[in-house]
Amino acid sequence: MVIKKSNSNTSQNPDIKQANKQEVKQGNFVYFRTLVPSIITTLALCAGLNSFRFALEGRYELAVEFIFIAAFLDAIDGRVARALKAESKIGGQLDSLADFFNFGIAPIIMIYLWQLNEIGRLGWLVVILYVVCAALRLAKFNVLQDAISSDESEKMPVWMQNFFVGVPSPVAGVMVLSPLYVSFLGFDMSSFLMPIACLVVIISLLMVSSVPTFSLKHLKFRVPRVYLISIILTFVLIAGALSTFPWIMMLVLCATYLMSIPIAMRKYRLMERST
Numbered sequence: 001m002v003i004k005k006s007n008s009n010t011s012q013n014p015d016i017k018q019a020n021k022q023e024v025k026q027g028n029f030v031y032f033r034t035l036v037p038s039i040i041t042t043l044a045l046c047a048g049l050n051s052f053r054f055a056l057e058g059r060y061e062l063a064v065e066f067i068f069i070a071a072f073l074d075a076i077d078g079r080v081a082r083a084l085k086a087e088s089k090i091g092g093q094l095d096s097l098a099d100f101f102n103f104g105i106a107p108i109i110m111i112y113l114w115q116l117n118e119i120g121r122l123g124w125l126v127v128i129l130y131v132v133c134a135a136l137r138l139a140k141f142n143v144l145q146d147a148i149s150s151d152e153s154e155k156m157p158v159w160m161q162n163f164f165v166g167v168p169s170p171v172a173g174v175m176v177l178s179p180l181y182v183s184f185l186g187f188d189m190s191s192f193l194m195p196i197a198c199l200v201v202i203i204s205l206l207m208v209s210s211v212p213t214f215s216l217k218h219l220k221f222r223v224p225r226v227y228l229i230s231i232i233l234t235f236v237l238i239a240g241a242l243s244t245f246p247w248i249m250m251l252v253l254c255a256t257y258l259m260s261i262p263i264a265m266r267k268y269r270l271m272e273r274s275t
Helices: 014-026 036-056 060-083 089-104 106-114 121-149 151-155 158-162 169-175 178-184 193-208 225-244 246-274
Strands: 163-165 212-214
Touching: 036 060, 036 089, 036 106, 060 089, 060 106, 060 169, 060 178, 089 106, 089 121, 089 169, 106 121, 106 169, 106 178, 106 193, 121 163, 121 169, 121 193, 158 163, 169 193, 169 246, 178 193, 178 246, 212 246, 225 246
Parallel strands: none
Antiparallel strands: 163 212
């Protein structure tokens, strides 16, 4: 007579099955999709490091292009995380650290090596101001994000998600390079050292200000079908202009953003009064 061993203590035991599932979930295995946003953020950081290297070598046009690559990757990593349902605290912290280097350090060091070093200690003081403001801006943003994800978000009106408080560091990093865009068009900027320094100071203060600015992160609106082709063609024209006249278009985009700030302030106040 053959006695078969019972599997009731292993495969048929629901408690053991649940424990095995928990071990797989919390152990050495993770879904690859959860890594994708962090991979994109890491690539953005690598782009910022390359920008820093090319700035040290005096290859400013290439350095600026890598800042653009970092900005593009920064713009999509959060959206990819939400699309894949792969948001995590580690990813959020990594994103903040990458933003601090890519937009809080690399661009201003580039401007310093290019022109601001010509005004000595004052130029370095402007660099310190910008970096400190970028750090404060990111710290404030992290606190606000924690508030949004906590119970405090229930007290916050939905319309407030369409606004940032102050100028985001990626936007500041792109705007602070605008004197370089002008120089790429063939203009000599060596006689405009103080205006360049003043521009950096203004952008630094805008980062830590309480000025509301538009956020496209949670923007949701419906487009009438009759305008669909026109909107697509507009974006195609903008993309074509960026590839053909990149520096002129970057100056236009920077100017457009600055002009949008008073509009954002007015809309914010109107929304605030209506609630």
